[in-house]
Amino acid sequence: MEQNIILSKKSKTANGTVQLTGSKSECNRALVIEALSNGKVKVENISDAADTVTLMEVLSQKSKVKSQNTDSGLDTQDLRLVNIGPAGTAMRFLTAYFTLQDDEVILTGSERMKQRPIGVLVDALRQLGAHIEYVEKEGFPPIKLKGSFEQLTSKISIKGNISSQYITALLLIAARLPLGLELHIEGDLTSRPYVQMTLAMLEQAKIQHTWEGNVITISHQEFATTILPVEPDWSAASYWYSIAALADEAELFLPGLTQYSLQGDSVITEIMANFGITSQFKDGGVHLLKEAKPLSRKIFDLKECPDLAQTIIVVCAALGHEATFTGLETLKIKETDRVKALQNELAKIGVKLIEKGLLYKLDCSEKFIPERIFINTYEDHRMAMAFAPLALLIPQVEIEDAKVVEKSYPAFWSDLEKIGFEVEQKA
Ligand SMILES: O=C(O)C1=C[C@@H](OP(=O)(O)O)[C@@H](O)[C@H](O)C1
Ligand SMILES: C=C(OP(=O)(O)O)C(=O)O
16 A cells, blocks of 8 residues: 655755665666676675665576576476566666576566567567567567577667666676677667776676767677675765755764765766755765855756756755756666656646746745645656755655655655754654
């Protein structure tokens, strides 16, 4: 049953230490690399994110099925039904991963997952020689992967502007492809830092690549024995930056975060500097300090950090800062149509997010601060977490379906409590 949460905060200050769980993005890559490495790679600091737990279970069941078959001398192939729920990266990474496995698999997910496109990745894998069929709607999960892969070519092309996750999925399996991979990215590349993260993590496992122009090449190679450490999640950290931005005073410490992160969302330090939040890297983490500062930056391009969009747009709206945003094209195919969800919820404080082609402009001319607000979350963890900091301005904030945060940050509500928010489960 869905349970809502009611938030309030007596003082307008935010002080304390918050230990964030591991990055969902880093951890999901690390787990796939581990699974492909024949025991050579180990992951350290596994994330509590539900999406990661799901992926880990699927990958470990996989090896169980294989060893059971070997033990019993069976050579029959099981048809596995794998349901990854709402986990987008798991869906995309496993599509590529199962291409290299022998058994037949039906890969499916939540109702929303069945509306999130996968055709670009399936086409690319088919170019390589994969046998994949759509079970329901052409271009969307569920899909059936038929195993018995024989590589036809190493050279394929893929559109870069829909989701970088398709590219990551291919790069993760590239070194295990008998002929390697020469991937031509057509057109614009969205979410570029996530591709860079993938290549950097592969490099940590000694998989070399070249990236020249729009072509990334990885030859057939062996993984080296190594440990892949997972840094805390910078996307999760962004909600603490937004709390600092909306508080009158803030002094927060987030242990384990580093200045030179593989996560593109660490750019939140630069973005939030515009809102008077300084980030000091010392004592093995980052200290957030708040100082009064007039807001000046008016344009934010979020193409390289789409998961920060809700955080930043809600903070601007709450502060009445009429900024313009670009790079939001991919938001419509994430956990929900995030543009529509933002428009609906911001309307509850009188703010409009106006779409003008590729530009989105905030109109705060009719902004108001109500006594209480109810936030719909659309099965999107980031809607819940981006709007929760409003409890610093609005006396009572009710958030629909509290458990939605589990996707990436299960301890979010208890961490808010530690920092002095009153968090009440609504019966
Ligand atoms: O590779 C990843 O770990 C991710 C890539 C991004 O997706 P897109 O490339 O679809 O923008 C991001 O939004 C998602 O949360 C995680
Ligand atoms: C878009 C996200 O995740 P995914 O695509 O992996 O479902 C997210 O975490 O914001």
